[in-house]
Amino acid sequence: MRTLRRRAAALASAALLALSAGAAAADGGVLRIAMTAADVPSTTGMPNNGFEGMRFLGYPIFEPLIDWDLSRADVPAGLRPGLAEAWEVDPADPTRWIFRLRRGVTFHDGSTFDADAVIWNLERFFDESKAHFDTAGSAITRARNPLLKGWEKIDEHTVAITTKYPAHYFPNVICYLLIASPAQFEAVGADWNAFAAAPAGTGPFRVTKVTPRVSVTLARFDDYWNPERTPKLDGVELYPMPEATTRLAALRSGQVDWIEVPPPDAIPGLEAAGYDVVTNTYPHIWPYLLNVQEGSPFADVRVRQAANYAIDREGLATLLNGTAAPAAGLFPKGHPYFGAPAVEYGHDPEKAKALLAEAGYGPGNPLKARVMISTSGSGQMLPIPMNEFIQQNMAAVGIELQFEVVEWGTMLVGFRNPPGSPPTMGVDAINVSLVTSDVSYLWRYFHSKNASPVAFNWGHWKNPEFDALLDSVEAEFDQAKVDAAMVRAHEMVVAESPWLWIVHDLNPRAMSASVKGFVSAQSWFQDLTGVWIEN
Secondary structure, rough: OOOOOOHHHHHHHHOOOOOOOHHHHOOOOEEEEEEEOHHHHHHHHOOHHHHHHHHOOOOOOOOOOOOEEEOOOOOOOOEOOEEEEEEEEEOEEEEEEEEEEOOOOOOOOEOOOOOOHHHHHHHHHHHHOOOOHHHHHHHHHHHHHOOEEEEEEEEEEEEEEEEEEOOOOOHHHHHOOOOOOHHHHHHHOOOOOHHHHOOOOOOOEEEEEEOOOOOOEEEEOOOOOOOHOOOOOOOOEEEOOOHHHHHHHHHHHOOOOEOOOHHHHHHHHHHHHOOOOEEEOOOOEEEEEEEOOOOHHHOHHHHHHHHHHHHHHHHHHHHHHOOEEEOOOOOOOOOOOOOOOOOOOOOOHHHHHHHEEEEEEEEEEEEOOOOEEOOOOOOOOHHHHHHHHHHHHHHHHEEEEEEEEOOHHHHHHHHHHOOOHHHHHHEEEEEEOOOOOOOOOHHHHHHHHHHHOOOEEEEOOHHHHHHOOOHHOOOOOOOHHHHHHHHHHHHHHHHOOOEEEEEEEEOOOOEOOOOOOOOOOEEEOEEEEEEEEEO
8 A cells, every 4th residue: 555645544543542632622623525426425314326425424324233343444344233232143044133222322313213213224125015115225225135035023122134045244234224213204294305304313423404416414413322433523514526626626725624536646736735645445346347148249258358458457557646456356466365366367468369369359340349437436436537548458459448428326227227228228338336345245246146136246147156156155154164165256256257357446535634533444434433623
C-alpha cells in the first residue's frame, strides 16, 4: 500500500487511540461528504446505489442482526454481534439458525426493537402477501440473500431463520438485511415513500432531512443502545456528486470536508495543499462479468483467456496513480484462497492474438463485443477513463469493444437480470465492481444455482466439477476443509475465466485536515462514529 502523504491506514488504529484521550473537548461538528452516487441513495432501510448506499445510508442508520466490525485498519473487517447478541445453528436442523436478540434497543421513533420487529422486516422483503411488502427493497435483498427460506418467532427476544439448504456462510449473508421500524412505517401512513422522508432505524445516526437528488442530513442518535459507539459528530451531510471533478472542486472550495474517489491526477496537489488522502486494501474487484451463454463471443474459453491476456493491468494502475492494484483472479495474489491457478494472466498481446486465432478470429473476422459501463457508482472507481484504457488494450489484439454507457442505478438493475433480458440491453459483458469479503461470494458469483436473476452469477457460467466442489463443503463447519476447497475452486474459476480480472481498488478518499478520528477499515463500509471535526 502506498502511503503518499496519506494517514497510513495501517497506523490509523494507533493514531485513534492516541487521540481519543483528548478528543472529548473537540467532539462534534458536521461532517460533509461528497459521494460518487448520481442521486441520494434510498432511505427506506434498504438503500439502492450499491454498497456506497449501504456505507452511508444503510449501516449508520439501520442495523442488521449480525454487523461488521469496522474498528481496525490493519486486518480485514470481520463480523460482530449487531441487533442479535448471539446466534447458533440448531443442532437438530442445519438449515435453522437461532438468533438471540439484544434487549433495551429502541428505534429512532422511540418504539421497541424485538422479535416482532425482526419478523415484520423479514415479511417486508420476502412475503409479497403482506401489506408492508417493499417491492424495491425486496429486489435488492433477495439477490443478496438467495438462500433465505422461512422464519419464526420463538419468544419476544428470540427468532429462528431457515435457509433453503445448509450453508455455513449464512452469517455473511444475513449481515446485509437491515431492520427498520414497523411503528414508524404505520405512523407515516403505511407507505414506503412516506417512510423514506421520515425513516427510523436503530443505528447511531438518524435521518433528519431528505432532499431528493440534493442531500441527506443525519444527526447523532443520543439514545443509541451502545454508548461506546455514540457518535462524536453532531451530524453528517451527504451529497451525491457523480463527477470526480465536481467532488474535487467541492473539497477545494470548502463545500465538503470529505470526498469519495478523488481524481488520481489531483492527489499530489491535494497532499501539497494539506489535505489527507487515505487508502487501504479492501475486498474489492473491478472486473468485466462475461455472458458465457451460447451466442456470445465469450462462450469460448479461449476468447475469455485472450481478453484477460490483452489487459495491461500495471499500466492501468499507473494511470490511477497507485490507487489500484492489478488483479489476477477474484482474490488478490497473497490471499489465502488464491492458490496456484494453471493460468496466470499478465499483459501478453501476442498470446491473446494466438488464442483469438485458435477461436477463429483475426483481421478478416474481428471480434466485436458490447459492454455495459457506468458513468460512476459504488466501487466503480473512475469507469470512463478506465474503460477507455481497456478499450485500447482490446483494440491492440483485435477485439472491438462498444460501450453502452448508463447510470449506476440502471447498471444495478441490469446486473440483477439475466443476459438477453431487456434491462441488460443485449450486452456481452457488464463492468460492475463487486465485493470479495468472504467465501460466500464464490457461491454467489459462480455456482450455477445462483445464475441471474436468482443471485449474482450474471453470465450463467456453469462448471459441474466446480459446483460439486462447492456443494461438498457448503454445510461444512470444519474451516480447514472449507479452506482447501476454496483454494481449488478459485484455481478453477481463474483458469476458466468467466470474468475479466482487471484491478482491485485501494479505496481512496480525500478529506480536509480538520477531519479527525477516521479509521480506514478494510471494508466497503466505514464507521463514522469515531470521527469529529476539529475547529
